[in-house]
Amino acid sequence: MKVLNKDELQVAEGVLLKRLPKSYKVYGFLYGINRNKPNTLEVVVDKWPDFEVIICRPDPQNKRASEFMKKVSIYSTDEEVLRKVLRQENAMDWSTYFLVGGFDFSHAPMLKEVSSERQVNHRGYTLVRLLYLPDISYLHTPAVDSELESRISSLNLSHVDLVNKTWKFGGNEQGYRNIKNLISNFPSCCIVDAQGQPVAWMLVYDYCAMGILYTEPEHRRKGYASVLVSTMAKxxxxxxYPLYCFIEEDNMVSYKLFKNMGFTEDASYRAAWFEFNF
Known part of the structure; x- marks a missing residue:
């Protein structure tokens, strides 16, 4: 295995760009890293330059890595090569908790097999659809009157606590750090009320996917979500940035929203999040 340096990360981004949509998650991480977004990752491949496996994993030399959930992202064009890589002693730190996010669900049996060999427990965290916008001309833009347009803004650090409290995977100190990082370093979009407080918002994850779309209950059914998706996509x-998102399989409201906005999917593809050593 090889850890990629700065120049090699640029090359790898170009390779993954040609392998979309299945490479979106790792491509998104590399896109951010190559544009100097803060991160706590190192990127390794099975071989260079013609890699078949690429893994984003916590950088053991990064002192800030312990402040965030231990996340791993994988993209592979050959499952047997991926199996061999994961069986290597230095591919993963199997001794501690980690979350493999956004991987091709077809690899799930193999991941379970390798973790069982190491006597490491595992469980499915969530199963998602991948939706993406291959061309901005496909975007269906809702009509926005001048009053609403004047209330479209961006989030700032005073909004971190609000977003964290309403985020499905937040509500704790780790979630607070994650949201603070995203608002500080990635695009965001919100709609504010007459007092200037956000009542609906959308962020971009550190792997450059659109997400954390939320509208306060008393402000729903006003079309705010479609306005946010359209504004953020533009x-x-x-x-x-790449234009894609992951939507949990049972979240049909968001799925229909993005489909109606012009996003597409490979119906045969599913991505998953798995926890290990929980």
Missing amino acids: KLHAEG
Whole structure:
């Protein structure tokens, strides 16, 4: 295995760009890393430059890595090669908790097999659909009147606690750190009320996927979600970001929203999050 340096990360990003949509999660991480977004990861491959496996994992030399959930992302074009890589002693730190996020669900039996060999417990965290916008011209833009347009803004650090409290995977100190990092370093979008307080918002994860879309209950059914998706998609496109998101399989409201907005999916593909050593 090889740890990629700065120049090699640029090359790897270009390779993954040609392998979308299944490579989106790792591509998104590399996109952020290559644009100097704060991160606590190192990126390794099975071989260079013609890699078949690429893994983003916590950098043991990064002192801030312990402040965030121990997350691993994997993309592979050959499951047998991936199996061999995961069986290597230095591929994963199997001695502690970690979360493999956004991997191709077809690899799940193999991941379970390798973890069982190491007597490491595992469980499925969530199963998601991958939706993406291959061309900005596909975006269906809702009509926005001038009053609502004047209330579209961006989140700031005074909003971290509000977003963390309502985030499904937040509500704790680790969630607070995650939201603070995202608001500080990635695009965000919100709709504010007459007092300037956010009542609906959307963020971008550190792997550059759109997410954390939320509207306060008393402000729902006003079309805010579609306005946020449209505004964020245009902003990301203008700044060169990829346009994609993961939606939990049972979240049909968000699924229909993104489909109606022009996003597409590979219906045969599912991504998953698995926990190990929990």
